[in-house]
Amino acid sequence: MSLTKDYTLNIEKINTSRIGQVDFKNLVFGTTFTDHMFECDYKNGAWQNPTIRPYGPLSIYPSSKVLHYGQAVFEGMKAYKDEKGSIFLFRPLENLKRINISSKRLAIPEFPEELFFEALETLLKMDKAWAQTGVGNSLYIRPFVIANENCVSASPSNEYKFMIIISPVSAYYSGELKVVIAEQYSRSADGGVGFAKAAGNYAAQFYPTNLAKEKGFQQVIWTDSNSHKYLEEAGTMNVFFRINDTLITAPTSDRILDGVTRKSVIALAERDGIKVDVRKLTVTELVEAAKDGSLKEIFGSGTAAVISFVNGFSYKNTLYNLPKIENSYAKRFKKELMDIQYNLAADPFEWRHKVV
Incomplete structure (x- = not known):
């Protein structure tokens, strides 16, 4: 895997949090998202411009390869807040290993471990208030990669976007x-x-x-x-x-x-x-x-x-x-x-x- 030799994690903070608009007792799984998200672009053979910015829409070309050839992989992981207010991940290295295995199978460049953990931990610290205590409550974390080269040739993309978004959730399935x-x-x-x-x-x-x-x-x-x-x-x-x-x-x-x-x-x-x-x-x-x-x-x-x-x-x-x-x-x-x-x-x- 490759990355620009020197990088700085850019951070753009929100002006006003949306957390006050959220009813945490009535969450619908995967429909509410925290204030910030992470994105990093792969261009010219390297991951670059890692940025945490306010959660919001993306702008992509209609010819982006993910829309035509399905070059996209994702992960699912969670963060948990204990009664003392500490935040924990559960076996996160396994998730990183798996998204890189998935990426390799779809001819997508693997993502660097050091940057992944720096970005994820920074994002969780920034949006810590969105994590609710209590068994069953958690932050569902969705890292994913999409091919976003502006081209419709049937070949692997030369450009990708790696992102992490976070959603506060309660229990996923209820009942049997x-x-x-x-x-x-x-x-x-x-x-x-x-x-x-x-x-x-x-x-x-x-x-x-x-x-x-x-x-x-x-x-x-x-x-x-x-x-x-x-x-x-x-x-x-x-x-x-x-x-x-x-x-x-x-x-x-x-x-x-x-x-x-x-x-x-x-x-x-x-x-x-x-x-x-x-x-x-x-x-x-x-x-x-x-x-x-x-x-x-x-x-x-x-x-x-x-x-x-x-x-x-x-x-x-x-x-x-x-x-x-x-x-x-x-x-x-x-x-x-x-x-x-x-x-x-x-x-x-x-x-x-x-x-x-």
Whole structure:
């Protein structure tokens, strides 16, 4: 990766904060943004002009390559405020590594670690007041890169814009989910970009997810594109299955996102002595487990939702409801994760990253 040899992070502060206009008790996920944003341009082979400025619209050409060829990747991460007013990130280096992996797959220049953390931490310190205390409240952070060269030739862009925007949020999903197992559509394919957080991955999910919602389901559990035999992800999340007392999740591959929350759940389970099988699980095996009662839980994991509980799934027009259990792994991991994130418990893994 390259960067101009010497740079200064330029800062343009707002005149008046918009925070007084925000009803923090009634936030709609991802629709409210803090006072400032970060942007940095890639031109002439180097990242340059890193700037924090007031949040606002961009001006781009209609010929910008992102609009024609989809060269865009993003990340999702969060910042948490504890009761003493300190701000923490959760495993932020993993997010930077992943956005650079995603970028490389889409022929986008990687972004420098030093500048990323300087920009992100400065931005969080400037907009610290937007972070609310209380479990469930957080600042959702969206770093992303778009190709913005003024050209429509079918080739990688020579110019890019890296940005960070921040949104105050409360819980992403409420309640439990009913899901349908995909029999026709696929989230990703072998040799593709399923492992990357490419913008187009999510656009391709919207139509089959809408079809599921029309039938009363909130999400889709995706299966492999070759045979639709193997369970892979749930909606925009990694997915876990508990059969008896064993936790099963699909191995990462070029089809499956290497989720930060997924890795954290596996680490917590192993620490707690819970058996984890990282292996392919067939739909047939899942259905049989549901029928004989050995299927105890299904839950999704991801940055926005943390842990999402599934209370039933449909396959071939048959609905299988999951039992209500007291010793839920999902509830256990959600509490353990959030206690670490909100500085309510010890952090033996050193996942917390204090900003201020």
